[in-house]
Amino acid sequence: MQTRIQELRKERRITQSELADAVNVTRQTIISLENGKYNASLVLAHKLAQFFNVTIEEIFIFDLEEENL
């Protein structure tokens, strides 16, 4: 799934390590989320949304075709 994590992070001038620390995951997880290689759980999606102060839909780009819906 594509995300806007990198864009939001850069807007706020936050490093991957700082974001990882804030949401209690490893830096590698942030890298995988930014590359769209890993789909976050609902809990992590909420944590990220709270951290950036946006809605989940504003971070994660849900592709209906990709999800076969």
Place this chain on the structure above:
Amino acid sequence: MSGWEIKGLFYQCTARTNEEYKVELKKRQRLMIILLLLGVLTLVVMAVLMITKFDTLESYTAGFFCGVGTGLILGGLLGVRKIQKTMKDEAALKEARLIETDEREQSISAKAIHMTLKIMLLSIYLLLLLCSFITVEAVTVLSLLVAIFFLSYIISRKAYSQRM
């Protein structure tokens, strides 16, 4: 290979703070002490067997017991030492907790375990075919292993489906 990659086989940690993780580590420390005691017990049993049945005891059996016992003692000691070292250092504790509780790491472990199980079952199947030409006892043991695997899976699935 880091320690976590193997730990992922046995543990799925959900600690959210360093304090919760310390409680988890203390449980593991007790497990390590049990392993250490099992090692001591294995060596004691070996020593008793060597004294009482010295004439009939196979050297392979003696070596096997000694190896397993020593391995358990060393593994237990190293495990306890590593846990104590981690618990004393807050930075190391946080790093270890983050790696263990990371959802992506846990997902990777679950996928790796799934693949390993498939490979194990395929290996057992091939061994069963091979052993059927050589020894009946091995076929019985391997069949029992497969039966235990499926039985454990069915029971665990039922237990988890009631919880979730």
